[in-house]
Amino acid sequence: MSTDEDDVLAANRAFYEAFNAKDLPAMDALWARSASVACVHPGWNVLAGREPVMASWTAILGNAAQPRVQSGAESVYLFGDLAYVICRELVSGSPLAATNVFVREDAAWRIVHHHSSPVAVS
Amino acid sequence: MSTDEDDVLAANRAFYEAFNAKDLPAMDALWARSASVACVHPGWNVLAGREPVMASWTAILGNAAQPRVQSGAESVYLFGDLAYVICRELVSGSPLAATNVFVREDAAWRIVHHHSSPVAVS
Numbered sequence: 294m295s296t297d298e299d300d301v302l303a304a305n306r307a308f309y310e311a312f313n314a315k316d317l318p319a320m321d322a323l324w325a326r327s328a329s330v331a332c333v334h335p336g337w338n339v340l341a342g343r344e345p346v347m348a349s350w351t352a353i354l355g356n357a358a359q360p361r362v363q364s365g366a367e368s369v370y371l372f373g374d375l376a377y378v379i380c381r382e383l384v385s386g387s388p389l390a391a392t393n394v395f396v397r398e399d400a401a402w403r404i405v406h407h408h409s410s411p412v413a414v415s
Numbered sequence: 416m417s418t419d420e421d422d423v424l425a426a427n428r429a430f431y432e433a434f435n436a437k438d439l440p441a442m443d444a445l446w447a448r449s450a451s452v453a454c455v456h457p458g459w460n461v462l463a464g465r466e467p468v469m470a471s472w473t474a475i476l477g478n479a480a481q482p483r484v485q486s487g488a489e490s491v492y493l494f495g496d497l498a499y500v501i502c503r504e505l506v507s508g509s510p511l512a513a514t515n516v517f518v519r520e521d522a523a524w525r526i527v528h529h530h531s532s533p534v535a536v537s
Contacts, residue, residue: 328492331492333501333514333532335532336533336534337535338503338512338534339488339501339503339512341490341501368461368463370450370451370453370527370528372450372494372495372496372497377528379453379455381460381461390459390460392516392528394499394514406492406501406514408530409532410457410531410532410533411458412458412459412460413459
């Protein structure tokens with residue numbers, strides 16, 4: 294039997310798998326339907342609401358030149374029906390840090406917020 | 416009587432007030448004691464745990480050249496005893512986006528995670 298922590302990590306992996314497969318329906322299914330969603334892509338301003346967030350994924354996953362994201366070093370922070378994962382991302386050799394927030398909705402962990410930002414390499 | 420949303424916004428304001436006053440004891444008091452904390456400063460790698468997070472605040476607030484942060488455009492996302500605020504920051508004219516996560520601990524809203532990142536200006 295999987296723990297909540299396992300399930301949140303699986304949802305986090307599914308997010309990066311949908312990203313790398315450029316699978317827009319899978320990405321759409323991962324985002325919450327009842328709870329309000331938001332997103333901060335690297336270098337972007339805040340996107341709030343399902344429509345602008347999904348429009349951004351349509352653009353990003355529809356971009357043939359969009360490189361893959363390798364994720365790792367995940368830590369899960371669990372608070373009942375809300376959880377967030379802090380992890381690392383690597384895109385074309387550039388490191389980023391991400392905060393991914395999940396809510397339990399219809400017995401599944403769905404994303405409500407993704408915030409990813411570049412880590413300066415000195 | 417204040418709502419949870421009011422109280423979370425007040426905690427978010429107190430965070431930026433402590434920052435701008437370079438008030439390390441106030442900043443320390445705002446961070447959770449029981450829950451695990453983490454922090455991603457703009458361009459920094461992930462800091463996990465109270466010791467590295469508070470060491471970063473000691474360095475930042477102890478830096479005489481550290482400019483003020485102006486915060487605004489706050490949105491609160493409330494999930495029982497956990498909440499997060501997505502807001503804008505302005506530092507020396509440069510825009511940033513922030514995700515601040517709060518947990519209700521000892522009847523007070525305390526910060527468990529701060530993630531701030533630059534918004535690219537085109």
